[in-house]
Amino acid sequence: MLSYNHQICEIRHNCFSLLTLNEMGPITMTKKYETEAPGYTMTTVMEEAARCLLCHDAPCSAACPAHTDPAKFIRSVRFRNVKGAAETIRENNALGAICARVCPTEKYCELACSRSGIDVPIDIGGIQRYVTDFEQADDMHILHKGDSNGMHIAIIGSGPAGLQAATTLLEKGYSVDIYEKNAKAGGYLTYGIPEYRLPSNIVDYEIKRITDMGANIHFNTIIGKDMTMDQLKAENDAVIVAIGASEAKMLPMFENNDAVETAVSFLARTKQAKGNIDLPDNALVIGGGDVAMDVVTTLKKLGVEHVTDAVYEQFDEFRASKKELAGAEREGVTIIDGYVPESVNGHTVTLKHRHINSEMTIEADTIILAIGQETNAKNLGIKLEHGEAPSAGYKTHDPKVFITGDIAQGDKTVVYAVQKGKEVAGEIDSILGGNRDDQ
Amino acid sequence: MINKDISIDFLGVHFENPFCLSSSPVGNCYEMCAKAFDEGWGGIVFKTIGPEDFEVDEVSPRFDELTKEATPFVAFKNMEQIAEHPLKQNLADLKKLKENYPDKVVIASIMGPTEKDWEELARLVTEAGAEMIEMNLSCPQMTSHAMGSDVGSNPPLVKKYCEAVKRGSDLPMMAKMTPNITDMVPAAKAALAGGADGIATINTVKSIANVDLERKTALPIVNGKSSVSGLSGKAVKPIALRFIQQLRVASGLEQLPISGIGGIETWEDAVEFILMGSTTLQVTTAVMQYGYRIVEDMKNGLMHYMEEQGVKHLSDLVGLANKNIVPAEDLDRNYKMYPEIDWDKCIGCGRCFISCYDGAHQAISWDEKTRRPSIDTSKCVGCHLCALVCPVHAIHPGKIVMKEGREGDPSKIDVVSQRLY
Ligand SMILES: Cc1cc2nc3c(=O)[nH]c(=O)nc-3n(C[C@H](O)[C@H](O)[C@H](O)COP(=O)(O)OP(=O)(O)OC[C@H]3O[C@@H](n4cnc5c(N)ncnc54)[C@H](O)[C@@H]3O)c2cc1C
Ligand SMILES: Cc1cc2nc3c(=O)[nH]c(=O)nc-3n(C[C@H](O)[C@H](O)[C@H](O)COP(=O)(O)O)c2cc1C
Ligand code: SF4
Ligand code: SF4
Ligand code: SF4
Numbered sequence: 095m096l097s098y099n100h101q102i103c104e105i106r107h108n109c110f111s112l113l114t115l116n117e118m119g120p121i122t123m124t125k126k127y128e129t130e131a132p133g134y135t136m137t138t139v140m141e142e143a144a145r146c147l148l149c150h151d152a153p154c155s156a157a158c159p160a161h162t163d164p165a166k167f168i169r170s171v172r173f174r175n176v177k178g179a180a181e182t183i184r185e186n187n188a189l190g191a192i193c194a195r196v197c198p199t200e201k202y203c204e205l206a207c208s209r210s211g212i213d214v215p216i217d218i219g220g221i222q223r224y225v226t227d228f229e230q231a232d233d234m235h236i237l238h239k240g241d242s243n244g245m246h247i248a249i250i251g252s253g254p255a256g257l258q259a260a261t262t263l264l265e266k267g268y269s270v271d272i273y274e275k276n277a278k279a280g281g282y283l284t285y286g287i288p289e290y291r292l293p294s295n296i297v298d299y300e301i302k303r304i305t306d307m308g309a310n311i312h313f314n315t316i317i318g319k320d321m322t323m324d325q326l327k328a329e330n331d332a333v334i335v336a337i338g339a340s341e342a343k344m345l346p347m348f349e350n351n352d353a354v355e356t357a358v359s360f361l362a363r364t365k366q367a368k369g370n371i372d373l374p375d376n377a378l379v380i381g382g383g384d385v386a387m388d389v390v391t392t393l394k395k396l397g398v399e400h401v402t403d404a405v406y407e408q409f410d411e412f413r414a415s416k417k418e419l420a421g422a423e424r425e426g427v428t429i430i431d432g433y434v435p436e437s438v439n440g441h442t443v444t445l446k447h448r449h450i451n452s453e454m455t456i457e458a459d460t461i462i463l464a465i466g467q468e469t470n471a472k473n474l475g476i477k478l479e480h481g482e483a484p485s486a487g488y489k490t491h492d493p494k495v496f497i498t499g500d501i502a503q504g505d506k507t508v509v510y511a512v513q514k515g516k517e518v519a520g521e522i523d524s525i526l527g528g529n530r531d532d533q
Numbered sequence: 534m535i536n537k538d539i540s541i542d543f544l545g546v547h548f549e550n551p552f553c554l555s556s557s558p559v560g561n562c563y564e565m566c567a568k569a570f571d572e573g574w575g576g577i578v579f580k581t582i583g584p585e586d587f588e589v590d591e592v593s594p595r596f597d598e599l600t601k602e603a604t605p606f607v608a609f610k611n612m613e614q615i616a617e618h619p620l621k622q623n624l625a626d627l628k629k630l631k632e633n634y635p636d637k638v639v640i641a642s643i644m645g646p647t648e649k650d651w652e653e654l655a656r657l658v659t660e661a662g663a664e665m666i667e668m669n670l671s672c673p674q675m676t677s678h679a680m681g682s683d684v685g686s687n688p689p690l691v692k693k694y695c696e697a698v699k700r701g702s703d704l705p706m707m708a709k710m711t712p713n714i715t716d717m718v719p720a721a722k723a724a725l726a727g728g729a730d731g732i733a734t735i736n737t738v739k740s741i742a743n744v745d746l747e748r749k750t751a752l753p754i755v756n757g758k759s760s761v762s763g764l765s766g767k768a769v770k771p772i773a774l775r776f777i778q779q780l781r782v783a784s785g786l787e788q789l790p791i792s793g794i795g796g797i798e799t800w801e802d803a804v805e806f807i808l809m810g811s812t813t814l815q816v817t818t819a820v821m822q823y824g825y826r827i828v829e830d831m832k833n834g835l836m837h838y839m840e841e842q843g844v845k846h847l848s849d850l851v852g853l854a855n856k857n858i859v860p861a862e863d864l865d866r867n868y869k870m871y872p873e874i875d876w877d878k879c880i881g882c883g884r885c886f887i888s889c890y891d892g893a894h895q896a897i898s899w900d901e902k903t904r905r906p907s908i909d910t911s912k913c914v915g916c917h918l919c920a921l922v923c924p925v926h927a928i929h930p931g932k933i934v935m936k937e938g939r940e941g942d943p944s945k946i947d948v949v950s951q952r953l954y
Contacts, residue, residue: 170833173834174799
């Protein structure tokens, strides 16, 4: 039998992908929330790869923040070497299957794609997803722990930045302990991005690869409370702070109101329960970024009939990505743009337009605030301004302590967190001088 | 990234991997070959070198491509002859390549109109440091009929020129054979009788790829006219594999060392040539279309394949398919296998229905209400045309039955689907 890299006849997800949603059995509301859009089959991925122009100096690869090298892995697919493609992705990006699904590709690789000069960019995320699904179906083990160099690194936070830093350090021979305040690893991968965009089994699998390599994760451990920074410093050769912005912002008028929940709390709760939560009939969401889009789309997918999103910006100034906004609109969310909350009384919120003379009152069963997240760096002894390091780079005033991920300067996305994770690991290694031959 | 030994010995020369540039513009000068080595090729066959006094005078333009739907380069037609650079420069380039790339294999391709030229060229390239010689007995578009495929299809001449080369050099030598011949065996045997150590094949297939409907001539058009000339690329792969198979099963040639050429683009193509009896592989058209970089996926894919197959040495794969390709009269004709439709995959396009009706045995009927096919086994002959046209690969090998009056156990019959899933 002929097959690209002869060993796989069928990747389960591929046959599945030829079915429509209706054919997958009775649709329950959580099914819609739990079901990811279908991916490519062997035939359709080749059709997409055949559209790639195989550019010299490929701009897609130059535009990938984590250097996942799409031009190279697409070329491998094109030349029927899916295993080679998987190696390229995995060696450059420990969260390749996650990035394939959640990267805002329209801002990075696909924005740069030369194919846009003809029609539309190559679906780089889709091809990356196909390849990493293949890697998982074939149970490939591409990354390995390097020979031990006897040095120990502690990482605070198991979000994408901490996970990638751990991977790179393990490859270089360091032993790695990750301290995580939650019961599960992954940061916003596990407690934020909704199931229909990022299935938890994908996240769990990517994390398992890293723990299989030797990362030791200590759950339910808040550094600064359950253990001190001094303790970590004493026990390790370096400490990386990768705590992200894991707490929700609040507006004073909404405090101590039973009808109010924050977006990250709602999304975390929903993802952990796989969508099996008590639902309101009517929800008001406040905020207009990607997180707000995730909240309104989740509510709709779960079957909440009336979902209204009040957004500070007007449509022409929207912060949410076009893709996310389109997703929300498809689900039938009512968006009122240009309005800010003026006052709240129990379940009733009064909103006022920012420019024109207009006021409206909405009564909702639930009010969800999606107005941003902030960092809690209590007792960690690092200096942050607006949740971010005051200067570029990963060093802090303490030579043993480094920062990475969302609290380092740069875009606040998963793929940037991956790159920042790789870079902080590289920087520590160049200072500690671990495995010289690995560099 | 996987790393496995894919080295192989061919005619006493060690190749770090079996992938070589075939003689053509892709290995025209020092800089090109050096770049190819840097990007990972194991060997190069330098562009064919002719005698000092043979004037190469090329046409412009000189290429054409066969397309199908949106796929370019299904096949590639060229009207090029041999090296345009002066003999001296070519020899200097060979020398420098060998000096700077001692672990890579530098092969000189030569061609001449007389015995004296062949002998002299063999001597010169040997002095320049080439490790192996390839005799180009196969270019189909030479302006001189004393050279090229006219020679390669004439066994006595082949033998004579091989002997001449052997007088000029004791390097291992392969004779590059033309496919513009019904049976390659006599020419190959003549080459061996003349002292050749192995065979390289195929060179290009004489062709006309496209006709210009306005000017009423073939492409490419050279001031209003065109010529029959050599076809290469993916479409010639089946022709190459057929010749290689037939060489390897000819009596006395079972162990014939072969460098396989013709339409190789991917690691899968390469493995096909190896299973058919090639020890090394040569590539031109895919490099002209995509660049030297294609060797990365050829090597990597080959390593993964060896890993999957549990094969330690590449040489263990050479010729494994030869014994399974038998004369048509020796095939098992006692059974037929019906196709089976996977309803989870079928999208109801009706292509199987059309092809079965118009191109096979009217064994598929079409339900206009459900828009789904059904197969009538009383009419189906088991040709599996339907499986080949189905866009979603929904048609699989199904039930096997013995033909009436034939003996046999259907469960013991070895079949697999040909399609990708
Ligand atoms: C709802 C939502 C949707 C998003 N969608 C996308 C998207 O589609 N694409 C995209 O690229 N980006 C998206 N993002 C952004 C992305 O998730 C972040 O940029 C990324 O997770 C940052 O990674 P990080 O490792 O720096 O931090 P985080 O993912 O925030 O992880 C930090 C970890 O540190 C732990 N921690 C914090 N403090 C302590 C402590 N003191 N002790 C121990 N552990 C601690 C936290 O529990 C958490 O696990 C989204 C974010 C949200 C909230
Ligand atoms: C433009 C062009 C020039 C070629 N020149 C030579 C040559 O000088 N000597 C030779 O032996 N073969 C020559 N060939 C034939 C190739 O070496 C090779 O045998 C043939 O193209 C089939 O392989 P491919 O399908 O990988 O191209 C040439 C082919 C092409 C396309
Ligand atoms: S830029 Fe686009 S067309 Fe060019 S190599 Fe990258 S994906 Fe292919
Ligand atoms: S490919 Fe290069 S040499 Fe050939 S016509 Fe184009 S520019 Fe000129
Ligand atoms: S060709 Fe395939 S998809 Fe189309 S009707 Fe036939 S079985 Fe179904």
